Amino acid sequence: MSGIDVKSRPELAARARLQTDATTGQRVLLYPEGIIELNATAHDILVRCDGKTTLDEILASLAAEYEVSHEDLREDVFACLDELHRRNLIVFTP
Numbered sequence: 001m002s003g004i005d006v007k008s009r010p011e012l013a014a015r016a017r018l019q020t021d022a023t024t025g026q027r028v029l030l031y032p033e034g035i036i037e038l039n040a041t042a043h044d045i046l047v048r049c050d051g052k053t054t055l056d057e058i059l060a061s062l063a064a065e066y067e068v069s070h071e072d073l074r075e076d077v078f079a080c081l082d083e084l085h086r087r088n089l090i091v092f093t094p
Contacts, residue, residue, distance in 0.1 A: 004055070008092040010081055011051030016091040018046055031089055045080055051093060055081070 012018070016031045018038075027043040029036040038046065044065070048058045059077055063070045084090040 004078070004082070004085070004092055005094070006056040006059070007054050008048040008094055009051050009054055010058070010085075010090050010092050012049055013089050013091050018043070027082075029089065036089075041076070042080055045077055046084075049081075049090060055085065055092075 004018065012029075013031075016029055019030050020026070021028050027038045027040075029038055029040055029046065043094075044062060049062060053061075059070050059073055062073050062077065066073065081090055085092065
């Protein structure tokens, strides 16, 4: 995930929002062009993307919740956020 620093602060882009589908109960990320169904882990990542919490702090929080090491989560969290960043659904601020 080049170009994204662990000290950056991810947040949902203005055009995206987290929601629970009223029919299925599935957690989803809505945006004008579509919808992404989220698994529990992706949802846990995105609810922490508030624009105030650093990526490093998000990793630490997830590691504590899932009782795994910070490094064990790093690759998966970065891959999730990188994909959403490429789709312009997540923005990073310094």
